[in-house]
Amino acid sequence: MDDNKHDCPCKRIKCERHENCVACKEYHHASGRKLLTACERIKAKEERKTDEKNEHFTRSRPASRSGK
Numbered sequence: 795m796d797d798n799k800h801d802c803p804c805k806r807i808k809c810e811r812h813e814n815c816v817a818c819k820e821y822h823h824a825s826g827r828k829l830l831t832a833c834e835r836i837k838a839k840e841e842r843k844t845d846e847k848n849e850h851f852t853r854s855r856p857a858s859r860s861g862k
Contacts, residue, residue, distance in 0.1 A: 804832035 802813040811818040815833070822829040830838065 802832070803836055 802815075804812055804818070806812060811821055815831075818831050818833075822831050822834075
């Protein structure tokens with residue numbers, strides 16, 4: 795995440811921290827609830843999708859037999 799990001803994925807356009815990644819991270823991470831920023835939520839979602847695809851691929855693929 796860039797500090798001067800101008801393509802902020804956050805839908806809260808009127809937020810005073812919109813497009814200010816440093817302030818956004820400070821606000822969300824200072825909370826005792828450990829809220830994720832919009833950037834972090836999107837990244838986590840992409841990682842979950844990648845993990846699910848890899849898991850599905852390894853489960854559906856038969857184990858290779860070495861030595862034959």
